[in-house]
Amino acid sequence: MGTCSCGGDCNKNKVGLVSCSGEEIPEGTIARIATRLVLEKLRPNESVTICFPLFIAGGEEDRNFAKNYPTISIDGCDKYCAKKGTEKLSGKVYGSIEIRSLLASKGLDIPKEVKPWDTPKLMEYAEVVAQSIAEKIDEVLKENKVVEGC
Amino acid sequence: MEEVIVIPCSGMGKSLGSVAREVAYNLQKSRKDVKVICLGSLTAGVEENIKEIKGKKVFTIDGCKLLCAQKNVEHYGGKLAESILTVEYLKKTGLSPKGIIELNEDGNKLAKIIADEISKKIEG
Numbered sequence: 001m002g003t004c005s006c007g008g009d010c011n012k013n014k015v016g017l018v019s020c021s022g023e024e025i026p027e028g029t030i031a032r033i034a035t036r037l038v039l040e041k042l043r044p045n046e047s048v049t050i051c052f053p054l055f056i057a058g059g060e061e062d063r064n065f066a067k068n069y070p071t072i073s074i075d076g077c078d079k080y081c082a083k084k085g086t087e088k089l090s091g092k093v094y095g096s097i098e099i100r101s102l103l104a105s106k107g108l109d110i111p112k113e114v115k116p117w118d119t120p121k122l123m124e125y126a127e128v129v130a131q132s133i134a135e136k137i138d139e140v141l142k143e144n145k146v147v148e149g150c
Numbered sequence: 151m152e153e154v155i156v157i158p159c160s161g162m163g164k165s166l167g168s169v170a171r172e173v174a175y176n177l178q179k180s181r182k183d184v185k186v187i188c189l190g191s192l193t194a195g196v197e198e199n200i201k202e203i204k205g206k207k208v209f210t211i212d213g214c215k216l217l218c219a220q221k222n223v224e225h226y227g228g229k230l231a232e233s234i235l236t237v238e239y240l241k242k243t244g245l246s247p248k249g250i251i252e253l254n255e256d257g258n259k260l261a262k263i264i265a266d267e268i269s270k271k272i273e274g
Contacts, residue, residue, distance in 0.1 A: 058216065079196060089193070
C-alpha cells in the first residue's frame with residue numbers, strides 16, 4: 001500500500017492526522033482515541049500525527065506538516081478547530097472528519113451522561129471513527145499514487 | 151468562588167500528555183470552580199475561549215518541554231496563573247506512566263498527585 005511512483009520512501013506515502021483532542025467534550029476524547037487506534041493498530045505504516053497545538057507553539061517545521069503530508073483533520077464538534085486551525089496555520093487539509101455527524105450518520109448517539117473522561121464507554125465509538133479514518137487514509141493514498149513533484 | 155480555567159496539552163504521542171489530560175479531569179471532577187477548555191480551540195482561534203483565558207486565571211498542564219498549552223495561552227495574552235509540567239513530577243514520585251489511549255496505574259496515580267497539588271495552588 002502507498003508505494004509512490006518515485007519508488008522511494010517519500011512523505012506522500014503517509015497521511016497526516018490532525019486530531020482536535022477536545023478536552024471539553026466526549027467527542028474530543030473519541031477523536032483522540034480514534035486517532036491513536038489508527039496510528040497504533042489500523043494503519044501504523046501509513047499514518048503520522050502531530051500535536052495540533054504545535055502549529056502555534058512549535059517551529060516552522062511543525063507548521064509545514066500539512067504541506068509535507070496529505071492531511072486529514074479529525075474534529076469532535078462542528079467548531080472544526082483541527083480543520084480550521086490546520087488550514088489557517090499549516091496548509092489545506094485533504095479530507096476531514098467531524099465525529100458528531102459521522103456517528104449520527106451511523107445511527108449512533110453518545111448518551112448525555114457520558115463524560116469526556118469515561119474512556120472505556122467511549123471506546124466503542126472510537127473504534128467506529130477509527131475505521132472511517134482508516135478508510136479515508138486508503139482513499140487519500142490511492143488518489144496520491146502519482147505524486148506531483150516527487 | 152472564582153472560576154479558574156485549566157488547559158491540559160493532551161499530547162498525541164506521549165503518556166505524559168495523557169497524564170496532563172487526566173490531571174485536568176481529576177480537577178474538574180473534584181472542584182466546582184474549575185472549567186476545562188479545549189487547547190485546540192485556542193490554536194484554532196475560537197473567540198469565546200480566547201476571551202475566557204483573558205478574563206480568568208489559567209492553569210496550564212503540559213506533558214513535555216515544548217509547552218504547547220502554556221505557549222498557546224501566552225500567544226493570546228491569557229492570564230497565566232501557573233504552568234505545570236508533568237515531566238517534572240517523574241523524579242519526585244518515581245512513578246512510570248505508560249499508555250496513551252489508557253494510562254496504567256502509575257499514570258493515574260501521577261495524575262492524582264499533580265491534581266492535588268494544583269488544587270492547593272488554586273486555593274492559594
